[in-house]
Structure formats: C-alpha cells, structure tokens
Amino acid sequence: MNMSLRCKKPLILAVDDNQDNLLLLEYQLPEIIDCVLITASDGETALSLIAERSPDLVLMDVLLPGIDGVEVISRLKRSSNANIPIIALTGLSKADAHDRLSQSGCDAYLCKPYDLKDLQTVIHRHLAYSHL
Numbered sequence: 001m002n003m004s005l006r007c008k009k010p011l012i013l014a015v016d017d018n019q020d021n022l023l024l025l026e027y028q029l030p031e032i033i034d035c036v037l038i039t040a041s042d043g044e045t046a047l048s049l050i051a052e053r054s055p056d057l058v059l060m061d062v063l064l065p066g067i068d069g070v071e072v073i074s075r076l077k078r079s080s081n082a083n084i085p086i087i088a089l090t091g092l093s094k095a096d097a098h099d100r101l102s103q104s105g106c107d108a109y110l111c112k113p114y115d116l117k118d119l120q121t122v123i124h125r126h127l128a129y130s131h132l
Helices: 019-032 043-053 069-077 094-104 116-128
Strands: 011-015 036-040 057-060 086-090 108-111
Touching: 011 019, 011 043, 019 036, 019 116, 036 043, 043 057, 043 069, 057 069, 057 116, 069 086, 069 094, 086 116, 108 116
Parallel strands: 011 036, 011 057, 057 086, 086 108
Antiparallel strands: none
8 A cells, every 4th residue: 555645644624603613623633633624614615625625524513504514414425425424513412413414324423512532432433444
C-alpha cells in the first residue's frame, strides 16, 4: 500500500447551524482524532461540500435551517457518496432521534450533550473501515 495514502488524515465534515457547537468541535476533535475538519452551517452547504470534497465522515446536526439533517442524510445515502459514514449529533430525544435517523440511513447518532469519549469511540469505529 502506498505510504502516503495510509498516513492521510481523515477529512471530517461537521454540520451544525449553531456556531458555538462548530467551535466546540474544532477544539474537541483534535484531542480525540488526528483529522482535517471542515464545517457547514446548513444542509445546502453540507451537500455541496460532500459533493466537492467527499469527506471520510460526516458529523450531522439534525435540526438545520432549510434542508434539515435527516433530508441531507437521505440524499447522501441515495448518492454516489452513499458509503460515507454519517454520525448524527442531535438535541432530539432518544426515541424521536432513533426512528427518524434510522429511516434516513444514518450510521450512528449521539444525543446532545454527548460525552467526548462516546464521540471518540463512534468516530474511530466508523473511520476504521475506510482507513485500515
């Protein structure tokens, strides 16, 4: 295997309309994973970035202005980038989140406020398949 490919940092897209949540992820992620982080604050921008950059993983808020996170996930799972793992980070209750996100094709979800160790575990689990 080409060494430069194996050592490439994963590209993670974080999508949240709350700038404080994005800022928190910018500080938290480098502590749990060596990655390159890009961000979007709405569904339209997220879909554009996914098409342009093809991230290794997406951290998706569910409640977004315009196209909500569930619709973004549904569209992504029907696209040529359907293999990109999506982890929803949501403020919805566990019961509400489970049904909506399962139907959309989401790979995993964490309810806000989430534990940093749980975030680390789920990110590593889903990146392991694409970065062996």
